[in-house]
Amino acid sequence: MTNTSFTELSNKIQTQEARAGVIGLGYVGLPLAITLANSGFRVTGFDVDPAKIVDLNAGKSYIEAVNDKALTRETAAGRFSSTDDFSELASCDVIVICVPTPLTKHRDPDLSYVEATSHSIAATLRPGQLIILESTTYPGTTDDIVKIILEKTGLKSGKDFFLGFSPEREDPGNRDFDTSSIPKIVAGDGAEASELMQAFYGKAVKTVVPVSSNATAEAVKLTENIFRAVNIALVNELKTLYAAMGIDIWEVIEAAKTKPFGYMPFYPGPGLGGHCIPIDPFYLTWKSREYELPTRFIELAGEINSAMPRYVVGKLAEALDIRMGKALSRSRVLIIGLAYKKNVPDIRESPSLRLMEIIHERGGTADYHDPYVGEIPSTREYMALKGRRSVDLTKEEVTSYDAVLISTDHDSVDYASLAAWSPLIVDTRNIFTKRGLMADHIIKS
Structure with missing residues (x-):
């Protein structure tokens, strides 16, 4: 019929x-x-x-x-x-x-x-x-x-x-x-x-x-994002281990990706952002309970990635203490990049918001500069930050901060000037090395 x-x-x-x-x-x-x-x-x-x-x-x-x-x-x-x-x-x-x-x-x-x-x-x-x-x-x-x-x-x-x-x-x-x-x-x-x-x-x-089937299509999307979340967690974990060994994770990845088969590069960072990768894997974790099957990789990846902002602030505090002789609780920090990824204005689940929150919790002051985000809008989890405005990247402004923390590596930022003006830079994106701007006061995290 x-x-x-x-x-x-x-x-x-x-x-x-x-x-x-x-x-x-x-x-x-x-x-x-x-x-x-x-x-x-x-x-x-x-x-x-x-x-x-x-x-x-x-x-x-x-x-x-x-x-x-x-x-x-x-x-x-x-x-x-x-x-x-x-x-x-x-x-x-x-x-x-x-x-x-x-x-x-x-x-x-x-x-x-x-x-x-x-x-x-x-x-x-x-x-x-x-x-x-x-x-x-x-x-x-x-x-x-x-x-x-x-x-x-x-x-x-x-x-x-x-x-x-x-x-x-x-x-x-x-x-x-x-x-x-x-x-x-x-x-x-x-x-x-x-x-x-x-x-x-x-x-x-x-x-x-x-x-x-619809269920298969739903699973495809989750699989794509879980793949990224797990692999990013892996390099984030390797970053912390290699840092303790005095090994640069970025140099390791650059060398490893020259292998023409069997390897795909993923890169560490200050935490996961965007709507998909920080959230979607937990949809499958929740559903798995119905089948009494654990999702150990997904949950472990979530724990590692969620811990990265606190790890980064820890490295920042350590650098301030060793190189500046100053506690984080008495320091002013300028975060570069509020968006969760470079060259976009999207701040959904951005680790920069969490970084600001942790710095404030530890008694420090945190501001931000982002060429794409002039003002922090209303968010569900970070209402205390609403209305904060992007700081201009002038010499006068930058030199007033004890440290600069690179969270998002927007292409339009003047990194050469930052390197010249800031007494301490903590770089979570390896952007200064990529641009040939290496110096003792630039620390990778």
Whole structure:
């Protein structure tokens, strides 16, 4: 028997008459919405933040991956609009969920945003819609949570509406890949949903990679991030050991990566940042309890990476004591870089925030300079830092601090001047060695 809902929706997607709705216009949702619009779909963006809607409708982007010109082009062409009125979901044929999936204080998954969004979709759900979850989560979320909420309407997945999962793979600041060129993993609840997923993303993304189930697609995303988290933890642990032995971990890595097989370089740092790597592995750790199977590597990696900010501050305190004869509790420290990675304004889970907090806990004073982050916005965990502003990198300012701590190695920072002006520098990114700026007062950590 022909499924009319499937046939009609498939035809709409193939002809790009389908209207797409993207819920959550952040680092994932907005680039996706503009990519879909640029490919020819009409797209409505949804967000609960009215300020974002005002900016977007005025042609002002707040995300580096989407410039004002691209936003204005799609808006002027009538292919993109944004709203905080979720009743408009009823007019969307394809709805993509791109909302946060953070952790609770106890490192358990917080799916409240996914659940709330699913209820919003359910309020206007109709036959002939494709619902897609892109938010990173543990295997089973799409089928066991989103599907159940939607089916409480009386409509059935695979018959009336269709359900799929496609993990986001955004990499803020990456100049080599964008939303359209990063291969897209897709899966669906049943063969027809899978076919719709491939057709929909195939219109906007160069390479679509189908997998057998939503749970498999969810596991792919977690595996990618766990791989990075575990390997970064390994080099962070090696860093502390080699430092005790008087061995430079950076020199070791540079030499090791000359091997043309069997080795992939990962680099240490002051801690993990971004939404994915510090958070996603714990989604699988939580899910593993259901199967009574331990995730020792994941949990150990989390412990090591979470301990790095305190280790770095310890090295800072040691350097201040030995080289400056001054306790951290009486010192002023300038942290370079608030963003979690270089050349982006993204401060999600940034270790720099934790570094500032630890320095303050130990009685010191910590300020920051970041060319991409002029002021610390409201954050859930670091409300005490809200409103702190970036310090200008002038000779007068830099020389007023007892030490400079390199947390994020933005390319636009004048490291030569820092080396000349600061009496003590603790470098967690090896940026001074990379630029040939070696000196006795520059300490690697």
